[in-house]
Amino acid sequence: MNVTVPLKERAYDVVIREGVLRDLARLVGAPRGTRVAVVGDRRLAEKLTKFAAAFEAYGNPSMTIAVAANERLKSLRSIEPLYGKLLRGGLDRRSTIVGVGGGTIGDAIGFVAATYLRGVRFISVPTTLLADVDSSIGGKTGLNHDLGKNLIGVVAQPDLVVIDPSILHGLDRRDRISGLGEIVKSALIADARMYKALLTSWRDVVALREPVTSRVIARCVAIKARVVAADERERTGIREQLNFGHTVAHALENVAGYGTLRHGEAVIVGMRAALALSAARGHMRESDAGPIEEFLASLPVPDGWQRFSARKIAAAAQRDKKRSAKGIRFVLLSNIGRTLSDDGVPQKTFLSVLRRTGFSA
Secondary structure, eight states, X not given: OEEEEOOGGGOEEEEEOTTGGGGHHHHHOOOTTOOEEEEEEGGGHHHHHHHHHHHHHTTOOEEEEEEOOSGGGSSHHHHHHXXXXXXXXXXOTTOEEEEEESHHHHHHHHHHHHHGXXXXXXXXXXXXXXXXXXXXXXXXXXXXXXXXXXXXOOBOXXXXXXXXXXXXXXXXXXXXXXXXXXXXXXXXXXXXXHHHHHHHHHHHHHTTOTTHHXXXXXXXXXXXXXXXXXXXXXXXXSGGGGGTTHHHHHHHHHHHOTTSSOHHHHHHHHHHHHHHHHHHTTSSOHHHHHHHHHHHHXXXXXXXXXXXXXXXXXXXXXXXXXOBTTBOOEEEEEETTEEEEEOOOXXXXXXXXXXXXXXXX
């Protein structure tokens, strides 16, 4: 199952197939003699070595760089040494960087590829369900700052994305649930039919049963590809629909400490708050929002986030990069598949909704 992200001269393919990583070097097609750096999660060190050997066999001098793929990687301080390694490895403007890992690899190594020698070819090999369905598509890179998540970054599209669902079986349950959070988000903003199917099939997705998993991945990729093509740099407002649930999610991650909750787990909580806000602002009927809230609340997100106060979450949300001159800009729902933006939410209403969602007083 291949999906094309249709960005004219920057269009690229997303290849989705079990076992496809055996053909990675051939698919990448780096010109013979050009260098390749395989940079990825150190927990996948054996795979990184195999990929580098495959590139060598295709005539591409290769190096591997294994990193700790956690939120601490996503800082200017953490990535600075990588530039030195690439320079000492002899990578020039014709070289290729292959990023192997989850969303933190895409965010951080995608940023490195976009800024190394003012930009070199980047191939994304996502290895988590979350990255498969969301962060590997669209070209957003992001580093964190003490004041917020993903406040530093550029939009730089990859040249190719290669998704092999068979690699996901090494994920723990929480990482799978994290991916499910973004899958549900995609359904809620764009596909009522998929949302209805997920009500009964979400456990199959978490269990990585085929062909359900590959089909869901492909559908989410297609949804994001369409949105990105319509508003690559988030200038028209179309792309911001992908942020449904993310304003509170990012605030929660910031307050709790990055890595305490998986990103998709925080998104599930954030979507619950966004639904409550959709109803409180009169955009969505309570009778429509209620069943969706019940479904989201049934998903297994670890307890503990409830101890954070609504005021702390609201204060963190004030620093969100998507705020407007009027205040925090929320992506809300009027119905499944229909989003809208609202930047006129009174602080009192926001605090009330946060408490209603489960945050402490």
